[in-house]
Amino acid sequence: MGRATKSYPVVRIKGGNRSGEKDAVVNEGQLTILLNGHKVVTLACTPREEKYLALGFLFSEGIIKGREELRRVSSYPEREEVRVFTKREVRLSSDFLRTAVLTSGCGKGKSFKSLEKMNPLEDILLNFEFSLTPSEILSLMREFDGKSTLFKRTAGVHGAALADRERILLFAEDIGRHNAVDKVLGKALMKRIILKDKLILSSGRISSDLLVKVWRAGVSLVCSRSAPTGKALDLAKNLGVTVVGFARGSRMNVYTYPVRIATPD
């Protein structure tokens, strides 16, 4: 697997039991694609087969038409770059970047370098008095699943919710998991809901950009029925956010700050 996964400590909760274990989490890297020396795009991706990703992207976006156009392709994993050179000049439409649409499943990511360098003990501003029990979380997740009417009709959307310890306060669905979270946060803003003693539930993966959205809003706990990425966990550790993954049925994995998950009654 190499650079594609990383091992993280996790507190596994199943029924009334807790155990400290290790979990393989998928890595989230970046790749900048340069064409004849000019930057085309930076993608968040799994750091593996970068050359193929670069060529496939240029091909499937209609920038190169075939292999015969290629002169040289070089991968620089340590710089997170692939440099593609073609035999003839390729005209990149000047509005290639300007007309970009952030597509479904997509937030407006940044590299978060400054956030990654924060000292976890010095800079954490989030609320550490907020906590809830595993059974409260699992009961919220059941309520969450029941609310997904658009998902039930189409199986094509993600859901997000804002909840307190007892119930779901706001809920939204969207083809993009970041959009669903943004809709919930926008609604909370309009309704002047205090966020620091609330949690966010999501049906989708917890990636670095989603984690940062939650943290910027001042929410200290995010819970998903699916997996987190390694980069999201690194950031969560530095930013003081509790990440709970795979919360389904009677179990969940607590990846960061299990202090907010109270011992079952």
Added chain:
Amino acid sequence: MGRATKSYPVVRIKGGNRSGEKDAVVNEGQLTILLNGHKVVTLACTPREEKYLALGFLFSEGIIKGREELRRVSSYPEREEVRVFTKREVRLSSDFLRTAVLTSGCGKGKSFKSLEKMNPLEDILLNFEFSLTPSEILSLMREFDGKSTLFKRTAGVHGAALADRERILLFAEDIGRHNAVDKVLGKALMKRIILKDKLILSSGRISSDLLVKVWRAGVSLVCSRSAPTGKALDLAKNLGVTVVGFARGSRMNVYTYPVRIATPD
């Protein structure tokens, strides 16, 4: 549900049976967010609660800090725009767009207006001689599931494959479903594999940008274990691509060009 879903005809195949039915498919819209008259971003999204999406985006990206900064928020659904005005000027970091990273689950989308206007009967260039049976598809999907080693370890990635009627030829996994497809297409390009008699398998949703990637590569059939969006189906119809969704166990839904799915032997 209003504008969030749309009804599409579908050929449902289960075991040896085929039936023509209607299926609710999630709509894929766009939203452009303008802040004090300046464009901030265009998102692909579910057309619903656009105001909340705009406010949540500006909030979770750190562009506005709270409700008290807002002067007016107006939604123009027919123009796919939300206009947000603040009491004081908000400085948008000049590199807000320039430093954008396309995040996981994210291709470089465009609006595809010209593709949407194509006449399906005049402009289709894809191969109509390629076809395969439902049992061939389901057997490929089983092989596909068996190959997802990174998914099995982390549950945090999407898979994509290139296959002929008999077996999977190329396979890739990535945190982004578009990246997984691009990796497979890049590999096919390097290995000089002819694409017009192949199909693409994906673990993720078939959205418009993914559909266009497949079509640009000259592949005429895309098959997923999850759902398509309405916009992807509109494009597939115009571009001549067969879309198969929910291909699991003994069943699948054929949304467009069922002519490529041969009657079971």
